[in-house]
Amino acid sequence: GEEILFVASGLNTNEDNYVFQRLARQVFKSNNIDSSARICHAATCYAFSKTYGIGAVINKYDDILDSDLIIIVGTDPYSDHPRFMSTILKTKAKKILINPFKNHTAKLVDHYFEVSPGTIYILFSSILSAMWEPNGTPMDTVLKSYKKEIAMRYCNLTEEEFDWLVNQVKSSKKLVITYGMGTTQHEHGINNVFSILNLVLFKKGIAFPIRGKANIQGVNDVGCNPDSLPSGDFSTVFDLEKRWNTKLPKEKGRFYVEAILINPVKAVWINDSNPLVSLPDANNVRKALEDMFVIYQGKFTNKMMEVADVVLPSCTSFEKEGTFTNAERKVQKLNRIIPPMYESKPDWLIYQEVAERFGHKFGYESEEQIFKEITEVVPAYKNIKDGYADKSKKFERYNLVPFVGLEEEKDKDYPFTLITVREPNQFCTGEMSRRSKTLNQASTGPFCIMNKLDAESLGIKDGDKVKLVSEAGELEVKMRIGDTARKVILAPFHYEEMIINTIVPLEFDFETGTPNYKNIDVRVVK
Known part of the structure; x- marks a missing residue:
């Protein structure tokens, strides 16, 4: 079991993912069960659990309607989460965007502040330090390290801008801070989130992470984690053994990136994920997967089929029943529209049939039966109220964020910062969205974007082919000239023709295993 990795998917239902993690733990005796949530919002779940005692958002979308100040940081809700953006626009709150570059949301806010990449925490x-009154706690000592001058120097803000931000937060009666992967996908992603939650706690406000895939919350809730069980932490393993009438592994498993690149397993079962495009250090990811026995289970073709030893076709959301849990932790019913096509099957049924081949009878006959078990096993789902799984905070706790500083000068060999971004008309690694001619026509395509003045200084014209070089490798790309910050290059991550993660080094937050996709040192060679 220690030599197998199981990767669940936020595209699959709660029922699918619950049965998959049971397959991993009961049949293969492995806690190496993770999901694509690891590379996006693992820092959010971890930080919320340490701050509120619950690994999920504690508010609803409409809770922000009477807010008077909304700070949007490291995200582009206009592009990435139009449902939440529509709620933001319904409010009368003053809206502030804080980001390393102007995104689509910038034209809809009242104020925009361009900060240096990697300086959110x-x-x-x-x-917070500017408003904090010493109270004899360790926070006093930690916050002393954060001064106005520090923020001005590292974040690239003027004194007037910083003072204005402090006064806006200080005078706010109901503060909302919403953030996304521009906050979490850093080497210090957990500190970024902690710093936001600390300020929200101080102001008795609301923190709202913006998340992506339809069931990216549910895949965590039902146990697709290497460091916890569907029933809770590992102290609950005996209850699970009793229910399933089996012995289960009791040691923490390996994270997604860890099991592929750092301490590689010998076999991997991947569901609706494309690590050849989505993981950092893409060239070495391919080499690692080529040395493993690979099972790819999914609804769409992608590059994983180039390295897969076995391909298992599963049916789409339109062809099965089940539930999804959204970013609000609202459990939503999924209804079958058409029967499964060709030889595809619901994911949970594939897992159960494999379990039977190994002598384990799960005995599930329907999605309803699986969901009933989820409500009996998963604490947050035992008392679903008004359609919501448990959202109640268990405590409120500040978390220390020590000041570790940043490099004040860019390495002369890598003077630009590469930031991976999502386009409004594409989604994740493109398996679904790139099948649409309409979406493809509306997209910019596999291009990077750089500032006009930077391009002129290097003699680069719109559409020129250039080479991007980092410590991880090099990649030829087409460059477009756009309205982005100086010394910042934006790169969409949807395109197999331009696998930008080829030049994303293996750097990640050690607490959560989330890679750094938002602050990569590169140089541009014409």
Whole structure:
């Protein structure tokens, strides 16, 4: 079991994912069960659990309607989450965007502040420090490190801008801070989120992470984690053994990136994920997967089929029943529209049939039966109220964010910062969205974007082919000239023709295993 990795999917239902993690733990005796949530919002789940005692958002979308100040940081809700953006626009709140570059949301806010990449935790800790009254706790000592001058120097803000931000937060009666992967996908992603939650706690406000795939919350809730069980932490393993009448592994498993690149397994079962495009250090990911026995289970073709030893076709959301849990932790019913096509099957049924081949009878006859078990096993689902799984905070706790500083000068060999971004008309690694001619026509395509002045200084014209070089490798790309910050290059991550993660080094937050996709040092060679 220690030599197999199981990767669940936020595209699959709660029922699918619950049966998959049972297959991993009961049949193969492995806690190496993770999901694509690891590379996006693992820092959110971890930080919320340490701050509120619950690994999920504690508010609903409409809770922000009477807010008077909304700070949007490291995200583009206009592009990435139009449902939440529509709620933001319904409010009368003053809206502030804080980001390393102007995104689509910038044209819809009242104020925009361009900050240096990788400085979120410094900015929010410094804002909190400016308002903090010493109370004899360790926070006093930690916050002393964050001064106005520190924020100005590292975040690239003027004194007037910083003071204005502090005054806006200080005078706010109901503060909302919403953030996305521009906050979490850093080497210090957990500190970024902690700094936001600390400020929200101080102001008795609301923190709302913006998340992507339809069931990216549910895949965590039902146990697709290497460091917890569907029933809770590992102290609950004996209850699970009794229910399933089997012995289960009791040691923490390996994270997604860890099991592929750091301490590689010998076999991997991947569901609706494309690590050849989505994981950092893409060339070495391919080499690692080529040395493993690979099972790819999914609804769409992708590059994983180039390295897969076995391909298992599963049916789409339109062809099965089940439930999804959204970013609000609302459990939503999924109804079958058409029967499964060709030889595809519901994912949970594939897992159960494999379990039977290994002598384990799960005995599930329907999605309803699986969901009933989920409501009996998963604590947050035992008392679903008004359609919501448990959202109640168990405590409120500040978390220390020590000041570790940043490089103040860019390496002369890599003077640009590469930031991976999502386009409004594409989604994740493109398996679904790139099948649409309409979406493809509306997309910019596999291009990177750089500032006009930077391009002129290098003699680069719109559409020129250039080489991007990092410590991880090099990649030829087409460059477009756009309205982005100086010394910042934006790169969409949807395209198999331009696998930008080829030049994303293996750097990640050690607490959560989330890679750094938002602050990569590169140089441009014409």
